[in-house]
Amino acid sequence: MTTLRPRRPLTLRDVSEASGVSEMTVSRVLRNRGDVSAATREKVLTAAKTLGYVPNKIAGGLASQRVNLVAVVIPSLSNLVFPDVLGGISAELDDTGLQPVIGVTNYSPAREEMVLYDMLSWRPSGVILAGLEHSAAARAMLTSSGIPVVEIMDTDGDGIDTIVGISHKRAGREMARRIVAAGYRRIGFVGTHMPEDHRARKRLVGFEEGLAAAGVPLEAREYYQGGSSLLKGRELTERILTRAPNLDFLYYSNDMIGAGGLLHCMTHGIAVPGRIGLAGFNGMEIVDGFPLRLATMDSCRLEIGREAARIIAEHADAAGTPGAGAGERIELQPTLSLGDTLRRG
Amino acid sequence: MTTLRPRRPLTLRDVSEASGVSEMTVSRVLRNRGDVSAATREKVLTAAKTLGYVPNKIAGGLASQRVNLVAVVIPSLSNLVFPDVLGGISAELDDTGLQPVIGVTNYSPAREEMVLYDMLSWRPSGVILAGLEHSAAARAMLTSSGIPVVEIMDTDGDGIDTIVGISHKRAGREMARRIVAAGYRRIGFVGTHMPEDHRARKRLVGFEEGLAAAGVPLEAREYYQGGSSLLKGRELTERILTRAPNLDFLYYSNDMIGAGGLLHCMTHGIAVPGRIGLAGFNGMEIVDGFPLRLATMDSCRLEIGREAARIIAEHADAAGTPGAGAGERIELQPTLSLGDTLRRG
DNA sequence: ATGAAAGCGCTAACAG
DNA sequence: CTGTTAGCGCTTTCAT
Numbered sequence A, B: 001m002t003t004l005r006p007r008r009p010l011t012l013r014d015v016s017e018a019s020g021v022s023e024m025t026v027s028r029v030l031r032n033r034g035d036v037s038a039a040t041r042e043k044v045l046t047a048a049k050t051l052g053y054v055p056n057k058i059a060g061g062l063a064s065q066r067v068n069l070v071a072v073v074i075p076s077l078s079n080l081v082f083p084d085v086l087g088g089i090s091a092e093l094d095d096t097g098l099q100p101v102i103g104v105t106n107y108s109p110a111r112e113e114m115v116l117y118d119m120l121s122w123r124p125s126g127v128i129l130a131g132l133e134h135s136a137a138a139r140a141m142l143t144s145s146g147i148p149v150v151e152i153m154d155t156d157g158d159g160i161d162t163i164v165g166i167s168h169k170r171a172g173r174e175m176a177r178r179i180v181a182a183g184y185r186r187i188g189f190v191g192t193h194m195p196e197d198h199r200a201r202k203r204l205v206g207f208e209e210g211l212a213a214a215g216v217p218l219e220a221r222e223y224y225q226g227g228s229s230l231l232k233g234r235e236l237t238e239r240i241l242t243r244a245p246n247l248d249f250l251y252y253s254n255d256m257i258g259a260g261g262l263l264h265c266m267t268h269g270i271a272v273p274g275r276i277g278l279a280g281f282n283g284m285e286i287v288d289g290f291p292l293r294l295a296t297m298d299s300c301r302l303e304i305g306r307e308a309a310r311i312i313a314e315h316a317d318a319a320g321t322p323g324a325g326a327g328e329r330i331e332l333q334p335t336l337s338l339g340d341t342l343r344r345g
Numbered sequence C: 001a002t003g004a005a006a007g008c009g010c011t012a013a014c015a016g
Numbered sequence D: 001c002t003g004t005t006a007g008c009g010c011t012t013t014c015a016t
Helices: A012-019 A023-031 A038-051 A057-064 A081-093 A109-120 A136-145 A168-181 A198-213 A230-243 A255-267 A285-289 A301-317 B012-019 B023-031 B038-051 B057-064 B081-093 B109-120 B136-145 B168-181 B198-213 B230-243 B255-267 B285-289 B301-317
Strands: A069-074 A099-104 A126-130 A149-154 A162-166 A187-192 A218-224 A249-252 A277-279 A329-331 B069-074 B099-104 B126-130 B149-154 B162-166 B187-192 B218-224 B249-252 B277-279 B329-331
Touching (some): A012 A023, A012 A038, A069 A081, A069 A109, A081 A099, A081 A126, A099 A109, A099 B099, A109 A136, A149 A198, A162 A301, A168 A198, A168 A277, A187 A230, A218 A230, A230 A249, A230 B285, A249 A255, A255 A277, A255 A285, A255 B285, A285 B230, A285 B255, B012 B023, B012 B038, B023 B038, B069 B081, B069 B109, B081 B126, B099 B109, B109 B126, B126 B301, B162 B168, B168 B249, B168 B277, B187 B230, B187 B255, B198 B218, B230 B249, B249 B255, B255 B277
Parallel strands (some): A069 A099, A069 A126, A126 A149, A162 A329, A187 A249, B069 B099, B069 B126, B126 B149, B149 B162, B162 B329, B187 B218, B249 B277
């Protein structure tokens, strides 16, 4: 393997000269396009490998006006939900020749706008982005880019192009219904205080609607800032139960703080689900690790990632179609697990 | 905001014509390069905004031979360690105009090679990749690319260019030393069975060295496959304690399964750290959520990300320098927390 | 099955 | 401070 570092990156021309085959044919071999004789192919591949040639996709992309990149824009990587979505996207894209490029917005609309601008400047084959709430400028950029766009996670609202997600309002409503059906009446909520976490907000809206429909009030709320952790779950549970000791159910905006709440109850001798019931959201793996499995609702994140990627891959196949996707709206149905912390109705 | 979708993506020429300024000057304005009069700048920016122009970085990159991308290649996103490293990279890169592009290898050397090939074909300004173990082909590619490379997480071995990490052998040794100093003598290990997780392997090697130095044997081991979870931690702890009931200490290869072990002990009335001591690795947030804080060792992942990104950013500034970095080796010092599960020596 | 010519959209280098 | 020219390294298109 001759790999002395070259002064200048290798080009197709170098491979062409080394193999005695025209640049064009070298290009064909390296992309498996068009008919090339086995002998020529062999010569080219050998030359490319011995030289250590790596194609230049910048040049290729400019010439062909197509780039095998899919922009994925999400709010955060520390919220465990998103790595899972990425897993789904990644798995589905694996055999398509498309590659995800990840941008993180930290739940900031301004950052989202910047990230999108940056990503669009690479002319990706598709854009997958979390949520339906975007700045007017961001929507305009996406619309006028002519690139297929899939908005994921949330179906409560209007989209730019295609939507894949679940209804968080409905999820909240459904959980409220089950809680009331199980006989709980003094209900509290523990959740993040993030105006930009629209999905958490919509779940709470749905939850209150569901309670209201049964004539049950939401008695107390406790909000926290920043990321979710077991520790915060414990602290907030302690706090809300101090303020409102009569609560017989706590609905958490996600499983991580819900699990923290469960820990609080376990270590303070509070009977679950007898004295108090608990439920979270997301269907995260952590739920399975505790002695009592937290009631929760699966957020279908792997499936959402897969579906979004599938749609982009489809459109990339059918390239040449100008403009964006078909404007489909795919609403997945999350399943509710009662676990051990919500007594059977 | 006029944003009728154009048939053809907008080019600099469109902005040039709309503003009556030469393409070159438009380019200068849009990149903040060179001196442009305020009046001209104004005209250009207005035209660009009303048209909804988004620069084409493919073309720009080809022309300028520089691309503001940093390739980041990691084994997994579901191992919580890596999102944290990414956080550090992201934070440090934020003000440099460089953008991370993430590739995931699933701990497969073959996949790593493919991902690297793909990333190098974009001619990034730098490469950050996890670990020191890579296929010969991968090393050759990186070396001959002339791109600065930073290998992260691990300093036990030889690198391609620059290294930023901690010594996992030393971390294991140090933990062994403290455990023995605290008086524990019948020690077991619970860890992942992943031949490709070299850092976990090195920690165990170091751990055994540390025990051996004190004349203490490692009495039992329990391995698991796949990702780490609380549930696995519980199950494996139960299993190893069934096989070897006399153990008085368990060393876990990470905090997640360590926390699972702690849960097992808590729910089975096994006194910690009196009857048995426990320790994990990584210094993850989850450790703080439990009633007893697991002994652990911080893996400096945020710091590692920051430092790696800083090095790449530095080199990107000093562009023109042919060849790669300075071949530095930066070894960070992890701090050990005794928590509540390792009795004080 | 292979090659030659033209050009993708932008920026470096130079001129004024 | 602004404009002109000549590519960047590949692929498209057309010819053979």
